[in-house]
């Protein structure tokens with residue numbers, strides 16, 4: 165029998181804790197400042213324009229939203245697939261999911277031309293719009309995960325947790341599909357004209373979410389000096405490796421099917437070879453640094469035992485994910501619309517040319533502010549609520565493990 | 579704007595075009611002037627344009643007239659300045675032959691902008707004109723991404739000096755209205771068509787696509803016409819000849 169994991173809130177009285185909190189507050193403040201400046205002056209102070217209508221803030225926002233659903237992985241594996249070893253981490257997983265989603269939505273809302281009309285968005289729905297559906301999917305997700313967290317953490321309600329966990333799991337799959345579908349509905353934009361975007365986004369959510377989860381867990385246990393065993397870490401990092409490989413697979417299928425269609429050769433050449441920053445971000449950022457290097461680190465028999473290596477790999481997956489979304493979101497807009505096939509076109513409105521985009525500090529701060537908000541919520545929540553198990557030492561997460569010695573298991577399982 | 583009434587017409591009716599006989603004019607944010615309109619949104623009408631690229635000259639008269647009419651003024655920032663209508667130059671790389679044509683909102687019968695708009699701010703009136711409700715647009719710009727013709731502009735800064743009939747506001751999206759203010763006044767031409775005609779080119783025709791006897795329908799029946807990106811099946815209200 166597994167001993168019931170003990171949860172305790174962080175002491176959170178150390179200088180380090182308050183220092184972290186302080187930094188996050190400053191980051192959030194800068195994000196708000198950026199939003200205020202943008203509201204006062206209008207979007208012209210950003211790098212976005214009439215051609216690149218979604219920019220860096222959307223890269224951050226969509227990353228957070230996609231990662232949010234993936235952050236729930238650990239909880240889902242515990243409650244839906246019954247892997248008890250992950251159970252102690254389920255609350256943190258749910259918390260992270262909510263926090264990341266809130267951070268991402270905050271960016272999206274603050275980037276609106278009229279953020280003051282949020283109420284309009286909440287009261288006027290066009291049910292044909294995937295965007296309107298997403299408003300429901302996102303708020304629903306937050307509500308379900310909060311209930312799930314409550315059931316998990318309130319002993320009397322524990323028995324309902326698996327059902328709620330199941331619901332949350334299904335909901336998040338739909339949610340990520342909905343997020344991917346935002347692009348799938350843009351019929352005229354060639355880069356988005358692919359059914360594979362939906363499964364690709366789901367795979368991305370698994371990888372990004374787990375990468376964030378791993379980093380946060382490592383940091384929380386390191387800084388709070390609580391024991392974190394290799395057993396659970398090893399499982400999680402292997403899982404991350406698998407997810408990264410799955411994303412790679414879908415990316416390959418996406419480009420190969422596009423290359424199959426002659427019609428899409430132009431956009432493919434642009435994204436993969438000739439588009440300047442976009443191929444660079446794709447090959448170096450997403451593929452090399454964001455996928456192949458983390459895969460090597462995560463599966464290397466010796467290196468992968470070091471926590472620093474696991475943390476580095478997770479961070480690389482996150483950076484690679486941002487690069488990937490940059491290419492998808494901005495590269496897809498930069499490539500000219502093919503309005504008059506067979507003609508060379510030009511106009512005062514940038515027809516027929518690749519549109520340049522240079523993000524500004526305002527956009528960067530707005531995006532970073534959302535990340536800061538997500539982390540702030542996590543840091544505060546683990547101080548006041550019982551999210552973190554006191555110990556994730558190997559014998560706590562898997563009692564059978566206690567009978568064996570650490571070294572034996574380490575060599576047997578890597 | 580002289581015939582004010584206080585008819586209690588809901589905004590919803592205005593938005594859906596269900597109130598066929600009523601159009602509204604905004605004089606200030608949140609303030610509506612309601613007035614009975616003419617055949618503007620009458621049943622069965624579909625307003626459209628026919629543009630003959632062969633006659634379209636080297637000029638910019640339609641663009642100037644449109645922006646003049648609707649108070650669309652640039653700030654000399656080409657990236658962010660609004661363009662309701664633009665001249666596109668086409669060059670056939672095989673023959674070297676060039677010609678040009680104006681592109682504006684194509685007033686699609688199945689507008690992707692309307693489909694994606696989360697609040698329903700992008701909408702199509704019963705008479706086929708696609709508009710943005712400036713009161714419910716939240717400035718998400720999803721419609722701009724969805725429009726296959728890049729017909730829309732976002733207002734990137736505070737504006738002054740607007741035309742009373744064409745309210746524009748920072749943070750919202752806008753596009754060609756097919757001079758809806760004129761149509762609702764009972765006029766049967768738009769600023770661009772008028773300018774093109776005055777210039778002597780006569781490359782643009784305005785009219786009711788659903789009326790087989792209208793000049794535009796007769797011309798289409800006689801000489802045909804195509805839509806830009808007809809493959810998308812959006813059935814735009816703006817048609818072209820000589821592409």
Ligand code: SF4
Pocket residue numbers: 682683684685686689690691692708724725726727728729730753
């Ligand atoms: S041309 Fe663009 S803006 Fe106009 S109706 Fe069609 S999709 Fe909407």
Ligand code: SF4
Pocket residue numbers: 691694695696697698699700710714715716717718719720721722750751
């Ligand atoms: S920018 Fe305005 S009109 Fe366009 S989709 Fe968003 S809310 Fe609708």
